[in-house]
Amino acid sequence: MKLKVEHTTLFEYDAPIYETLTEVRLQPGENPTIPQQVLSFELKVDPTANFFQYTDFYGNTVHYFNLLQSHKRVEIKSIAVVDTTSEHCYPGEENEIMLYEFLNESKYIHFDPQIQKFAAEFQSLINDPYKLSEKVCRTINSTFVYEPGVTDVHSTTAVVMTLGRGVCQDFAHIMIATCRYLGIPARYVSGYYYGGATREQFDMASHAWCEIYCGAEIGWAAFDPTHDTLFVDERYIRIGAGRDYSDVTLVRGTYKGNVKERLKVIVRVSAVA
Structure with missing residues (x-):
């Protein structure tokens, strides 16, 4: 089955914040129980920032970015297309x-x-x-x-x-x-x-x-x-x-500023012909 995931996270603030550090775990990875193939993955943030990447202790892909300029909203959007099957994996012994x-x-x-x-x-x-x-x-x-x-x-x-x-x-x-x-x-x-x-x-x-x-x-x-x-x-x-x-929170971060935060998350999962 070919599936498309569109995940949007929107943070809004009632006053400007600055020095935002955010990390996301939004990229599908290896599935040890049901095989899946990631056909495409795209990650965007507004205001624009450079993404950096590492693999955490549990093998999850983590992207992170900094926003040093003042801003009142942050929108993070990921789009992934993944091909899955119903076949089960049997990997055997574990460390x-x-x-x-x-x-x-x-x-x-x-x-x-x-x-x-x-x-x-x-x-x-x-x-x-x-x-x-x-x-x-x-x-x-x-x-x-x-x-x-x-x-x-x-x-x-x-x-x-x-x-x-x-x-x-x-x-x-x-x-x-x-x-x-x-x-x-x-x-x-x-x-x-x-x-x-x-x-x-x-x-x-x-x-x-x-x-x-x-x-x-x-x-x-x-x-x-x-x-x-x-x-x-x-x-x-x-x-x-x-x-x-x-350990696998999809989006989390910190910022400087004494403000009220509003969070909105929109996820859409659909089948791709």
Whole structure:
């Protein structure tokens, strides 16, 4: 499936700011679970600035730029065309040091008592990580309520467990926390999801899911507890992965100025003939 992603992030301020430093993770990268080929990628910023690039610890492509002149708005736009397939990869054994990165608590993922109690439901499947992951994914999808606005990007697993509701980022964090507590490596994935051909089905935001390491025979397997299909397929575009949301935030930055900031994000995912 050939998919096009247009992602626009607009920052507006009620007074001029200066010395902006922004980094973005918007370029689709290698997908270890579902093959994808990046056919084209374009990144623009207004006011105009030079982009610099590096690869972070988790292998994600990062672009960053500085704006030293005063300004009241910053618009960042990326356009990517990606060819995906439904074929699964089975890469086999993973580096033990990297697996250790995905076994512990992190900024938004905690082994709080509610997670421990929830994880106990799946203890009997501990020797079959794939079946365990599928059951955890299905349970989250059927018991948690999708409701935008009740959480924010800083909500921890404890907050989401108490509310019993949230969005894709929250559900991915819950699944990751559950698997890690049971000793199964799990990582957070940022990307996009193609919802269908009609205007109403265009995803107007980025998406998040998780990848679980199921042993050398299977490798990493991707699950999406937000959608009832549960499994990641050719409708997904992978940007990158990390321990949790904080490692793969798509756009973040700092600036000098005592002002109010307004943020607007527009995402459109469409099929390309």
